[in-house]
Amino acid sequence: MALGRHLSLRGLCVLLLGTLVGGQALELRLKDGAHRCEGRVEVKHQGEWGTVYAHGWRLKDASVVCRQLGCGAAIGFPGGAYFGPGLGPIWLFYTSCEGTESTVSDCEHSNIKDYRNDSYSHDDDAGVVCSGFVRLAGGDGPCSGRVEVHSGEAWIPVSDGNFTLATAQIICAELGCGKAVSVLGHELFRESSAQVWAEEFRCEGEEPELSVCPRVPCPGGTCHHSGAAQVVCSAYSEVRLMTNGSSQCEGQVEMKISGRWRALCASHWSLANANVICRQLGCGVAISTPGGPHLVEEDDQILTARFHCSGAESFLWSCPVTALGGPDCSHGNTASVICSGNQIQVLPQCNDSLSQPAGSSASEESAPYCSDSRQLRLVDGGGPCAGRVEILDQGSWGTICDDGWDLDDARVVCRQLGCGEALNATGSAHFGAGSGPIWLDNLNCTGKESHVWRCPSRGWGQHNCRHKQDAGVICSEFLALRMVSEDQQCAGWLEVFYNGTWGSVCRSPMEDITVSMICRQLGCGDSGTLNSSVALREGFRPQWVDGIQCRKTDTSLWQCPSDPWNYTSCSPKEEAYIWCADSRQIRLVDGGGRCSGRVEILDQGSWGTICDDRWDLDDARVVCRQLGCGEALDATISSSFGRGSGPIWLDEVNCRGEESQVWRCPTWGWQQHNCDHQEDAGVICSGRRPCPISLSSDSRQLRLVDGGGPCAGRVEILDQGSWGTICDDGWDLDDARVVCRQLGCGEALNATGSAHFGAGSGPIWLDDLNCTGKESHVWRCPSRGWGRHDCRHKEDAGVICSGQHSTLST
Numbered sequence: 001m002a003l004g005r006h007l008s009l010r011g012l013c014v015l016l017l018g019t020l021v022g023g024q025a026l027e028l029r030l031k032d033g034a035h036r037c038e039g040r041v042e043v044k045h046q047g048e049w050g051t052v053y054a055h056g057w058r059l060k061d062a063s064v065v066c067r068q069l070g071c072g073a074a075i076g077f078p079g080g081a082y083f084g085p086g087l088g089p090i091w092l093f094y095t096s097c098e099g100t101e102s103t104v105s106d107c108e109h110s111n112i113k114d115y116r117n118d119s120y121s122h123d124d125d126a127g128v129v130c131s132g133f134v135r136l137a138g139g140d141g142p143c144s145g146r147v148e149v150h151s152g153e154a155w156i157p158v159s160d161g162n163f164t165l166a167t168a169q170i171i172c173a174e175l176g177c178g179k180a181v182s183v184l185g186h187e188l189f190r191e192s193s194a195q196v197w198a199e200e201f202r203c204e205g206e207e208p209e210l211s212v213c214p215r216v217p218c219p220g221g222t223c224h225h226s227g228a229a230q231v232v233c234s235a236y237s238e239v240r241l242m243t244n245g246s247s248q249c250e251g252q253v254e255m256k257i258s259g260r261w262r263a264l265c266a267s268h269w270s271l272a273n274a275n276v277i278c279r280q281l282g283c284g285v286a287i288s289t290p291g292g293p294h295l296v297e298e299d300d301q302i303l304t305a306r307f308h309c310s311g312a313e314s315f316l317w318s319c320p321v322t323a324l325g326g327p328d329c330s331h332g333n334t335a336s337v338i339c340s341g342n343q344i345q346v347l348p349q350c351n352d353s354l355s356q357p358a359g360s361s362a363s364e365e366s367a368p369y370c371s372d373s374r375q376l377r378l379v380d381g382g383g384p385c386a387g388r389v390e391i392l393d394q395g396s397w398g399t400i401c402d403d404g405w406d407l408d409d410a411r412v413v414c415r416q417l418g419c420g421e422a423l424n425a426t427g428s429a430h431f432g433a434g435s436g437p438i439w440l441d442n443l444n445c446t447g448k449e450s451h452v453w454r455c456p457s458r459g460w461g462q463h464n465c466r467h468k469q470d471a472g473v474i475c476s477e478f479l480a481l482r483m484v485s486e487d488q489q490c491a492g493w494l495e496v497f498y499n500g501t502w503g504s505v506c507r508s509p510m511e512d513i514t515v516s517m518i519c520r521q522l523g524c525g526d527s528g529t530l531n532s533s534v535a536l537r538e539g540f541r542p543q544w545v546d547g548i549q550c551r552k553t554d555t556s557l558w559q560c561p562s563d564p565w566n567y568t569s570c571s572p573k574e575e576a577y578i579w580c581a582d583s584r585q586i587r588l589v590d591g592g593g594r595c596s597g598r599v600e601i602l603d604q605g606s607w608g609t610i611c612d613d614r615w616d617l618d619d620a621r622v623v624c625r626q627l628g629c630g631e632a633l634d635a636t637i638s639s640s641f642g643r644g645s646g647p648i649w650l651d652e653v654n655c656r657g658e659e660s661q662v663w664r665c666p667t668w669g670w671q672q673h674n675c676d677h678q679e680d681a682g683v684i685c686s687g688r689r690p691c692p693i694s695l696s697s698d699s700r701q702l703r704l705v706d707g708g709g710p711c712a713g714r715v716e717i718l719d720q721g722s723w724g725t726i727c728d729d730g731w732d733l734d735d736a737r738v739v740c741r742q743l744g745c746g747e748a749l750n751a752t753g754s755a756h757f758g759a760g761s762g763p764i765w766l767d768d769l770n771c772t773g774k775e776s777h778v779w780r781c782p783s784r785g786w787g788r789h790d791c792r793h794k795e796d797a798g799v800i801c802s803g804q805h806s807t808l809s810t
Contacts, residue, residue: 037071037130040083050089054079054126056669060099066130072150076129076513085122089114143177163229177233249283265329270418272311284340325565382747385419386478388431398437401465402427408447419475426472433467480802490524503542506570523741524580595629598641608647611675612637618657620683629685636682643677711745724763727791728753734773745801752798759793
């Protein structure tokens with residue numbers, strides 16, 4: 001479908017595209033969004049613009065809208081007139097897209113008429129949020145990385161051949177990432193990367209977005225390149241230090257966000273962060289970070305993002321950043337920095353090779369200014385603010401021994417990393433054993449030192465330890481996420497771990513884009529819904545955070561802005577309960593066995609049925625495969641297995657037979673039907689899996705046992721009626737991450753071996769596991785093969801997840 005024209009209506013970009021529906025030309029646009037690729041969905045019929053009613057509106061429908069408009073992938077599909085109620089007719093009551101169509105007119109849809117005459121209002125106008133045509137991937141955030149454009153089906157890297165800074169400037173502006181700082185060195189394409197975008201972009205610098213830049217096909221259809229183009233934009237990098245209205249090498253930290261300079265809050269501001277700013281501005285090294293209120297205009301909004309720099313980064317954008325639960329800085333407690341002031345000035349190197357002996361005290365105030373090239377980090381703890389303590393010196397990362405390790409030592413580490421207060425000082429390689437040197441032992445910090453290596457100790461590199469004694473910390477800014485439910489992995493009360501305590505999350509306002517972010521982060525699919533009709537939850541807990549508003553550029557919930565952390569952010573009746581798409585379950589009942597019967601689906605706590613309108617073998621094939629029940633023998637109708645009860649979830653199901661789940665087939669929409677239970681659908685499956693040892697079967701079950709709770713213990717898998725274990729050969733945190741996410745238990749804190757939780761019994765199902773950490777099920781990771789191993793149960797693997805662990809409870 002050819003691209004039409006761009007119209008600017010009162011400053012809002014509107015994209016028009018011609019399609020054919022019912023033989024008539026139909027134009028489609030997104031209106032009243034922040035940019036051309038988000039907004040209220042509107043169609044033009046008989047010369048008049050009208051809206052689409054969000055009846056059964058799904059991500060698949062939104063995906064087709066985004067593809068048709070050349071706007072990349074769908075990342076949100078809000079209803080409820082999220083972008084404001086439209087005017088004029090409601091032309092479409094529903095669409096039922098499979099998600100693969102080129103245009104909305106290719107989808108099944110209602111007749112085109114004005115549905116206001118049927119008493120429907122604009123209060124539920126459909127909206128779409130698309131990713132856009134271009135993104136930066138694989139970098140430190142959404143504003144740096146590999147240039148990729150969306151073909152309508154997938155993200156494809158752009159060749160660095162003839163890629164110019166002018167093109168980079170257009171990309172940065174389109175993404176809301178400021179200006180292009182640089183086009184980086186080439187990133188080699190992965191061997192598995194089968195596609196390269198077959199055009200070169202020749203932007204001149206004045207275009208509103210990349211999609212309208214001139215393009216030329218690569219000669220012979222092959223782009224000449226040495227790799228993928230990479231771009232770094234200036235988001236979080238346009239920074240200055242202001243004193244009395246002038247920018248210099250000391251003063252209040254200000255950052256340019258969306259064209260406006262804003263002061264940065266001093267919460268968790270560290271000398272390491274300051275070092276990065278001084279280096280970035282060519283102002284030498286940081287000497288101090290004086291606190292206290294500074295001059296801020298009354299109507300200025302203070303930026304509450306918290307950076308967690310190691311101090312060695314070249315730019316602030318390279319540091320991990322957290323925005324969720326931003327502190328209240330309304331009283332002007334803004335960050336400031338004093339730099340040495342000369343980029344070629346070399347301060348004397350800090351000499352800690354002869355550390356003060358344990359028992360003596362170091363005066364931080366009397367310490368001379370010096371340059372410190374060492375770096376500090378926390379690893380294997382699920383985030384930048386928890387994990388094993390590691391120090392980089394002379395090119396090698398090493399650890400700290402836990403002899404004498406306590407909260408005073410941990411306080412220095414947490415403060416140095418901008419991670420708040422120390423909650424726990426862990427020993428005995430709680431976060432796994434490190435490698436390399438052991439740099440410090442018998443540490444005896446007062447808790448006030450600026451760097452952990454300035455505390456009294458045995459001496460640099462002097463110790464009598466092994467890595468099984470590696471020290472770790474958990475700081476107050478360590479965050480974890482989980483859902484709490486008695487019997488669901490991907491549905492429940494949403495809780496966040498903050499300041500050492502699990503607490504609930506408030507639901508107002510929580511739009512579709514935020515719910516989708518939560519479900520993705522928990523490994524529970526790409527979408528979900530808020531349930532406001534559940535009964536009031538029992539018990540007492542903090543209501544930690546409210547007002548979460550994720551943006552399309554955020555890559556995790558932690559980057560989403562919100563109200564400040566507060567012990568009582570809302571009332572208990574406003575706690576968020578979320579159902580993710582992957583929380584639904586399916587079963588066959590009243591058929592004499594698990595592989596035949598009436599089809600029932602569990603959603604939002606209720607088992608419901610499917611209406612038999614258009615029910616056929618293609619639909620039954622999806623159900624049988626989903627249940628691991630072999631081939632479909634019959635698709636039964638007219639409640640042949642008896643009438644069900646409860647909701648009728650689906651009607652007019654029209655599967656191709658290849659879908660992974662029956663609710664992903666085209667339908668009228670969730671809970672939209674004109675049936676009663678005498679039309680309940682059923683299936684009869686062959687009852688045998690085509691491949692009994694297939695690693696793709698989702699009928700297996702996973703549990704953790706003998707760990708004192710559901711989120712810690714020996715890993716066991718149920719298959720073919722037998723619970724079995726996993727051997728610890730190659731077992732590491734990437735494997736543990738898959739297990740914890742699969743069980744809805746938050747982050748992986750430890751991957752244990754040597755039957756840490758006791759020896760199991762029965763089969764050993766897996767050995768030499770090699771997960772990437774992103775798989776949905778642990779049995780989908782590369783391994784020796786199902787049931788193949790050379791182990792005994794004294795090598796059984798275990799995990800400790802953040803969801804239920806004594807070191808994370810108060």
